[in-house]
Amino acid sequence: MTTTSGHLAAPFAFARYRDGDAVHLGLAAGDRIRPLAPEDLGAxxxxxxxxxxxxxxxxxxxxxxxPWLPLDSVELTAPVEPRQVLQTGANYRTHVIDLVVAGLDKDDPRSPEEAREWAGRMMDERREHGEPYFFIGLPACVVGDDVPLVLPGYSAKHDWELELAVVIGAEAFRVSRDAAMDHVAGYTIVNDITTRDLVFRRDMKEIGTDWYRGKNAPGFLPTGPFLVPAPFVEPANLKVRLELNGKVMQDATTDDLLFDIPALVSAASQNMPLLPGDLLLTGSPAGNGAHWGRLLRDGDVMTGSIEGLGTQVVRCVGEGQ
Known part of the structure; x- marks a missing residue:
């Protein structure tokens, strides 16, 4: 059975669903889904x-x-097949301000309000004159919420980061901000799982971050349930919400992004071509487990939703359980 709400808000969207050992591409519309063959796509x-x-x-x-089927009669899996996954760090203004203020020295003479104002000015300067911060994920980590999230036993500090993800359409290489949206085919939901104690190297701090070990374990990019076409989504002010075992942990809107989607697509395309079907994650708002002092455990259930894109339900299992 699908773990979505069972109804799609957009007129239609792509989904992929299981049929025994096979996975089929499908077109979801309302509370129904049907298979799509190459002759249907014209591709x-x-x-x-x-x-x-x-x-x-x-x-x-x-x-x-x-050949329509009830949507709630099939098991959905990840709706995309990316060849590249790019992830954006430090891209929600409020979240970054929270992190800056939390990291201030205890002897800092400024009040919390003064520190927030200072951090806010830094973020506004970065948005005006800086550049997005990208790192690379592995496409093999992309799964649907039909796959339980196995929490690797080498750490007890696995965290959630719900994000709006851009799905690339026409190949984008060194495109301008003005042309960037011509290369966006649609949007989906990704929960960017992170192992917090592996993000920074301990053996040689000068190296800095280790995103390979911190973010790339099997199933660490739960994705979907739908790929919603760009014409049906206004990405500038979408609600982003994650619940852990029914308790709201992340609750924000995409209007808090430091760098908007045209800026992200343009900047990411300057180094390498972005290919059709690639994922570009836009960053995660405040409210991850590190903020709450509560990280993922065996038996946890994360319910992540983004306005207009559906809901994913990810069940956590401790390794060896």
Whole structure:
């Protein structure tokens, strides 16, 4: 059974679902889903379609009779097949201000309010004159919420970071901010799991961060349930919410992004071409486990939702349990 709400808000969206050992690409519309073959897409597969999406073609399919199934009768998995995953760090203004203020020296003479104002001015200066901060994730970590999140036994400090993820359409290489949205095919939800005590190297602090070990374990990028086409999403002010065992931990909107989506796509495309189907994560708002002093445990259930993109439910299992 699908772990989504069972109904899609957008007129239609891509999803992928299991049929025994096979995984099929499907078109979800309302509370139904149907398989999509290459002849339906007019392309060899999902990424081929995203390279030059024809949304009218899919609208016609969504309105037609055919082999529809109840959406809640299938098990959804990750709706994308990226070749590259780029992740954005320190990109929610309030979250970064919280981190800066929390890291101030205890002898700092400023009040918390003065420190927040100072940190806010720093963030505004960064937004005006700085650049986004990217690192690379492994596509093999992308899974659906049909796969339990196994918490590796080498740490007890695994954390959540719910994020809006951009799905690239037409290849983007050194595109401008003004042209960037022409290369966005759609959006999905990603929970960027992080092992906190592996992010910074202890053996040689001068090296700095170790994102490979800190973020790339099996299943550390729960994704989906849907790939919602860009024409149906206004990404500038979406609600982002994560609950842990029913308690709200993250609750923000994307209008707090330091660098918006055109800025992110443009900056990320300056080094390497972004390919159709690639994921570009936009950063996570305040409220992760490190903030609350409560990290993931065996038996935890994370319910993550982004306005208009559905809901994913990720169940945590301790390694060896």
């Amino acid at each position: 060899g597969g999902l990424n081929g379609f995203l390279a030059a999406p024809d949304w009218d073609r899919l609208q016609d399919i969504a309105e037609a009779d055919g």
